[in-house]
Amino acid sequence: MxxxxxxxxxxxxxxxxxxxxxxxxxxxxxxxxxxxxxxxxxxxxxxxxxxxxxxxxxxxxxxxxxxxxxxxxxxxxxxxxxxxxxxxxxxxxxxxxxxxxxxxxxxxxxxxxxxxxxxxxxxxxxxxxxxxxxxxxxxxxxxxxxxxxxxxxxxxxxxxxxxxxxxxxxxxGILPFQVIEMKGLTGDTSDNYPGVKGIGEKTALKLLTEYESIDGILSNLEILPKSVKAKIEADLDMLHLSRTLARINIExxxxxxxxxxxxxxxxxxxxxxxxxxxxxxxxxxxx
Known part of the structure; x- marks a missing residue:
């Protein structure tokens, strides 16, 4: 280079x-x-x-x-x-x-x-x-x-x-790949996809700081606060879809x-x- x-x-x-x-x-x-x-x-x-x-x-x-x-x-x-x-x-x-x-x-x-x-x-x-x-x-x-x-x-x-x-x-407070993970959790109002209902930036940042990624969060669902666990479980499909929508295609x-x-x-x-x-x-x- x-x-x-x-x-x-x-x-x-x-x-x-x-x-x-x-x-x-x-x-x-x-x-x-x-x-x-x-x-x-x-x-x-x-x-x-x-x-x-x-x-x-x-x-x-x-x-x-x-x-x-x-x-x-x-x-x-x-x-x-x-x-x-x-x-x-x-x-x-x-x-x-x-x-x-x-x-x-x-x-x-x-x-x-x-x-x-x-x-x-x-x-x-x-x-x-x-x-x-x-x-x-x-x-x-x-x-x-x-x-x-x-x-x-x-x-x-x-x-x-x-x-x-x-x-x-x-x-x-995040790494580049966590920009995508954040959008998966919180959605994006300007692009009109919801993420996980009830999870805002503050909670998403806390979760990613602790568990690094959505996969990390999902593998620790059992130890999350009950309300957060319930929100994620209720919106699991939209969580995965929102993350896919947020990811820029580089190919x-x-x-x-x-x-x-x-x-x-x-x-x-x-x-x-x-x-x-x-x-x-x-x-x-x-x-």
Whole structure:
């Protein structure tokens, strides 16, 4: 592994949605009425991160529709999510066109979430460099290891919490695989799966600190407090399903070559495209 290689994997959906809601006051549109406010914010966030972390390689991962192997496993998965805002919909394809102008690969595969593509790319590229995942999604913390860091975007621009193994232990009190175990126990309200009814984060953390994993907890059921034991036994199937839903698939059959991700801005091409979409003021952030 070449420690001079630093790969920035961008969670495209996380940045675009964050940008849309941060820029919702903006009336930025093209002549034909197409909104570009989310795209403008997306590239602000991207360029901030490039300037902050100085990657040698950049790749961007995307969701490819709402139907995935998780919704096949559990029909209510993410069923509580509202439809994408109308003004955001035309920006989905346009932002990918602009990302491609930078010669940044857009990676996504139907049936999988962006998280799975990110996990797969991170597993592959950690062999050739240090990996940094830019996201707002705490689920990604399960991917942290010696070579993979997760950059959680906090409120405002250029405000990050950068998780490595040490900071994850210090901040959350858990190891990366225990992120999955926690979700198995507590569920995830934003993804709409319940975990074990009546077990919250505090109890889950206590159980994992003591027994390390769900398997460890289950093999010690008899010595757990009666109320906790009863809750787990009542929701055993959902416990196992929730853990499966929480686990990021790091073996998605995607093609993404390391050399294709090299960060080298073709300024002529980018300038032409950004002028076309009235975004050229952003380019001063990278020139």
């Amino acid at each position: 070449d420690r001079n290689n630093k790969v920035l994997i961008v969670d495209g959906m996380a940045l675009l949605f964050r940008a849309f809601f941060a820029q919702s006051y903006s009336a930025r549109r093209l002549e034909d009425g197409t909104p570009t406010n989310a795209i403008y914010g997306f590239f602000q966030y991207l360029f901030d991160a490039v300037n902050e972390f100085s990657p040698t390689h950049v790749v961007c991962c995307w969701d490819m529709g709402s139907k995935t192997f998780r919704s096949d496993l559990y029909s209510n998965y993410k069923a509580n999510r509202p439809e994408a805002p109308e003004d955001l919909i035309p920006q989905f394809s346009l932002v990918k066109e602009l990302v491609a102008a930078f010669q940044i690969p857009n990676v996504g595969l139907e049936g999988y979430e962006a998280d799975d593509c990110i996990g797969t790319v991170a597993r592959k590229f950690r062999e050739v460099g240090q990996v940094y995942i830019l996201t707002g999604d705490q689920d990604m913390l399960q991917l942290v290891n010696e070579d993979v860091h997760v950059i959680i975007m906090k409120k405002g621009r250029s405000n990050y919490a950068v998780y490595d193994l040490e900071f994850l232990r210090e901040d959350k 998605v059959p995607i093609e993404c070559q390391f050399d294709d991700c090299a960060w080298s801005v073709p300024m002529d091409e980018v300038t032409t495209v950004f002028e076309k979409y009235r975004l050229s003021t952003l380019l001063k952030m990278i020139s």
